[in-house]
Amino acid sequence: MKKFLLPLLALVVGASLVSCDEQPRIYGAEPLEISSLRQWERVHRPTIYDFFEKEVYGRMPEKQVPIRYELLSEGEALGGKAVRREVAMHIEGMATPVPILMYIPAAAEGAVPAFLGMNFKGNHQINPDPEITISVNAPKGEELGSDPERGAATSRWPLELLMDNGYALVTIYRGDVDPDFDDGFQNGVHPLFYAEGQSSPAAEEWGTIGAWAWSLSRVMDYLETDKDIDAERVAVIGHSRLGKTSLWAGATDPRFAIVISNDSGCGGAALSMRKHGETVEAINKNFPHWFCDNYNKYSNNEEALMVDQQGLLALIAPRPLYVASAVEDDWADPEGEYLSALYASPVYELYGKKGLASPMPAVDSPMMEGDVAYHIRKGGHDINLYDWTQYVKFADKYFK
Ligand code: GTR
Numbered sequence: 001m002k003k004f005l006l007p008l009l010a011l012v013v014g015a016s017l018v019s020c021d022e023q024p025r026i027y028g029a030e031p032l033e034i035s036s037l038r039q040w041e042r043v044h045r046p047t048i049y050d051f052f053e054k055e056v057y058g059r060m061p062e063k064q065v066p067i068r069y070e071l072l073s074e075g076e077a078l079g080g081k082a083v084r085r086e087v088a089m090h091i092e093g094m095a096t097p098v099p100i101l102m103y104i105p106a107a108a109e110g111a112v113p114a115f116l117g118m119n120f121k122g123n124h125q126i127n128p129d130p131e132i133t134i135s136v137n138a139p140k141g142e143e144l145g146s147d148p149e150r151g152a153a154t155s156r157w158p159l160e161l162l163m164d165n166g167y168a169l170v171t172i173y174r175g176d177v178d179p180d181f182d183d184g185f186q187n188g189v190h191p192l193f194y195a196e197g198q199s200s201p202a203a204e205e206w207g208t209i210g211a212w213a214w215s216l217s218r219v220m221d222y223l224e225t226d227k228d229i230d231a232e233r234v235a236v237i238g239h240s241r242l243g244k245t246s247l248w249a250g251a252t253d254p255r256f257a258i259v260i261s262n263d264s265g266c267g268g269a270a271l272s273m274r275k276h277g278e279t280v281e282a283i284n285k286n287f288p289h290w291f292c293d294n295y296n297k298y299s300n301n302e303e304a305l306m307v308d309q310q311g312l313l314a315l316i317a318p319r320p321l322y323v324a325s326a327v328e329d330d331w332a333d334p335e336g337e338y339l340s341a342l343y344a345s346p347v348y349e350l351y352g353k354k355g356l357a358s359p360m361p362a363v364d365s366p367m368m369e370g371d372v373a374y375h376i377r378k379g380g381h382d383i384n385l386y387d388w389t390q391y392v393k394f395a396d397k398y399f400k
Contacts, residue, residue, distance in 0.1 A: 027307035029273040031343040037350040048311040058206035058292025061193040066092040069222045081163045093192040098176040104168045113233030113399040114168035118242045126157040137175045177215040178208045182289040203293035213249035233399045239383035244268035251315035260322045262383045265332025269323045271340045273302045277333040313344035318351035322373040328380040366390045
């Protein structure tokens, strides 16, 4: 008799576990109150992940293309504070390699943690360092990329701060992966993945943000082989459209140990259903190549979204997340960015992590006691020393 009892018990327990699984639902722009971690991981997370893949950023290809990494140059930089390294990422089929630019603290003993982020205007614009190779794809006429000047974006990349605090910086130029204009996906990485006869991504396949995020993962593949970088301590960071990119990279690749979104706004951290500042319609109209085709369904139809952008942030849990805004950046809806991080917080709490506190903090009063951090600083749409100072502090909590 006894020997029948045990399997019977297992059957009953098993059945009740299955039957109490919550069903996926329309989440809207609400706090993600899920009854258990198990429900989150088994039901809600996969559903929400699937939604962002098929309806927002588009699915990345399953197919792999051969990628080879080649050391291009190495030398002392920043008056001896850093080692500058350039590594070419040769993606088979691409006309030009993607140069990875790295600054590694010279004083480091052993592998260091790093910040990895894409730049807007070309590697040579992040610092006046005359040894940085000029990005060949930083063309005239491309939006924001027309200025060939060395060091033009120095204020966005505080290398001294990073070196002094023991962090490496790793960056690539967005235009080397997928140029930031709508050409029907004929240039950049997309064509490498077309099936026979295909000439543009299907409605649920990746747009430009998806391609950029994918490329950050390919940089991560390289970092895992670089003995000077501790690949388990890499924070992915981005500003604005590249903040949308860092969030999607963080959601799709769990190797990013910290995820940082600076002024990412619509299609990034901000809630879309508030329709404050940039709307889904505006972003799809002005940047038709950023998202997948399916995202057009939500132009002027935000209520139809299964979940708002808090769902994207929750996909990053339990890894530390930092969302930041700027007071004058109303187009990116600071309050919507804050609320989104707040509404993702219950998922962090399921993992025993500390979510974001309420109410929204005052200007220049970063909230980083928990694992979901937020600040709103004075000034406009930009990433500056103030922002980076907070990100270094936050990273120190986990990486030091
Ligand atoms: C704006 C766009 C935003 C933001 C920004 C940027 O024009 O409306 O979504 O991404 O560009 O990337 O600087």
